[in-house]
Amino acid sequence: MRQHPAFVCAQCTRLTRSIRWNVSPFSLPSTKRLNSHATQTGRLFRVAIVGSGPAGFYAASHLLAKQQDAVVDMYEKLPVPFGLVRYGVAPDHPEVKNCEEKFTEVATSSRFNFVGNIALGHDLPLAALKPHYDAILFAYGAARDKGLGIPGEEPRRNVYSARAFVGWYNGLPDHRDLEPDLTSGEDAVIIGHGNVALDVARILLSDVDALRKTDISDYALAALAQSRIKRVRVVGRRGPLQASFTIKEVRELLQLPSVSFEPIPKELFPPEETISALPRAQKRLIQLLAKGSTNNPETSSKSWSLQFCLSPSSFEMTPDASQVARVQFDRNYIEPANPYSRSSKAIPEYTESGQPARTNLPASIVFRSVGYRSLPLPNIQDLGIEFDELRGVIPNDGVGRVTTLSGSVNPQNFSAGSPASHLPGLYCAGWVKTGPTGVIASTMADAFTTADAIYRSGLGGVKPEAERLGLRRTSWQDWQRIDEKERALGKETGRPRAKLGRVSAMLEALD
C-alpha cells in the first residue's frame, strides 16, 4: 500500500501499522486545500472518533467535507456500524434508517477508516491513543438506562428495561439472550411517557405478520408470535401536557388495526381556550389524545391506554415469587399554580389519614422506560477527563470541546466556556455530550457544531495499539460482507434482512 510521506508521525514509528489497517490508502485529495492544516504543518490532521452512531458519522462527514487534510479513524465496539440507528430505531420505521445511506457514502471516502470490534477504553486503553491523534472525538452514546430507584427493582422476573427489550428485538448482541417471557399473562405495564415507551407498546401490540416484513430479529418475531399480551398500559408520573412522546408515535398506535384505546378522562385535559393557545405541535398532540381511537373495543382483540399522574412505588410478585403480578403506584397531581406548563412538577397525593394515595395495575410483564444514561469509559480520567456523573455527560463547553468539570456548560443553558477550562484535542458529540435526548436530526446539528470546533482548532499526531494487543478489528468491507449476508438471509424469508444476533456469528460470517 502506498503511503504518503505526510503520514509519518513525528512522535512515533507505529504509523506504518496504522496505515496497513486502512480500508483504502490515505491520499491527499487533488482539490484545493485552502486553509489546510497540512499546508501549514506538512502533515495530515488525524482525528479518532469513538462511536459509529449518528453523532460520529455526522461529525466525520462535516469534518471530511470542510477540512481537506483531515483523516478520520472511527472506532466502534461492535463489528458493525450505525449505533442506535441499527439497534434502537424501531424496525417498523425503516424510513428513519435512511441516514445509513449517507453514512455509507461517508465511509467510501479514502480519508475515512472504520475500525470495528474495538471497544475503546475496554479493549484498547485511551491513553495509548492520545499521542497519535490531533483530536479525539467521543461520540459513544448512552449505553445504560436510568433506574426507577424503587425497592425490588432489580433483578426481578419479567421486569425489564425498555433499553434491553429494544436491543433484544433489534438484534443487539448484548441482549440476544434476554428471552422476555411474553406468555405468562395478558397485561403489560410500561413505565415512562416518551417515544421509546411507545415504540415498545407498538411492537407488543403490532400484528406479527406486519413485523415479519421488517428487519426485526427472527427470535423476537418467534417470541412475539407466541405472545399472550392483550392490554398495554403506558404510565407516566405527570399529565398529558407534560408527556414527552410525539404525535407521530401516538398516531401510529391509535391506528393499529384491531387495537382499541381506552379514552383519557376529560378532567386531565385543559379547557379549550388553553389548548388553542398551546404551541402548534403540542396542541395537535393534545387534540389527538382527546379524540382517541375509532377502533371499537368490542371488536378489538387488544387494547392500550395512557395512564397519567402515577409514580411506581413497588413491584408485587406472584405468591410463589416467580414473577411480577402487579405494580403499585403512588398517585400525583400537577402543581396547581401552573398545571398546563410543560415543566410543571408532579406532587404526591395523600389520603385523609396522611398515607400516600395508591393504586395498583395488573402486570405480567413490566418495562421501565425512563431514559438512557452515558457512562465514563474505563480510565477516561487518564486523559484528564472528569466525567460528570450527575448529568451523565462528558463535561463540555456546549460547542463540543471537553472541559474540566468546573468549566462545563449546561447545554440547556448554553454559553461559551472559558478557554482555560478546555482539555486540548478532546471533543464530544451526540448523547454523551448533550445527555440522552433528541432525535437523529438534533444529533446531526450537534455533531456539526462539534466538527466545526475541531476544524477551528489545529493540533498534533497518530495511531492505535489494537494490532499489538492482538485484537480483531473489523473493516468497512467486513461490515459490507456482514450486511450482504444478513440481506441474503432475510431474502430467504421475504424480509429486508435477518440480523446476525451474536458477535461470534458476525465474525464467523467473515471467516
Ligand SMILES: Cc1cc2nc3c(=O)[nH]c(=O)nc-3n(C[C@H](O)[C@H](O)[C@H](O)COP(=O)(O)OP(=O)(O)OC[C@H]3O[C@@H](n4cnc5c(N)ncnc54)[C@H](O)[C@@H]3O)c2cc1C
Ligand atoms: C429506542 C430508541 C429509538 C429511537 N428512535 C428514533 C427515531 O425513530 N427517530 C429519530 O430521529 N431518533 C430516534 N432515536 C434517537 C437516536 O437514536 C439518537 O438521537 C442517536 O442515535 C444518538 O446518536 P449517538 O451517536 O450520540 O449515539 P449512538 O447512536 O448510541 O451511537 C454510539 C455508538 O458508540 C458505540 N460505542 C459505545 N461505546 C464504545 C466504545 N467504548 N468504543 C467504541 N465504540 C463505542 C456504540 O456501539 C454505538 O455504535 C431513538 C433512540 C432510541 C434509544
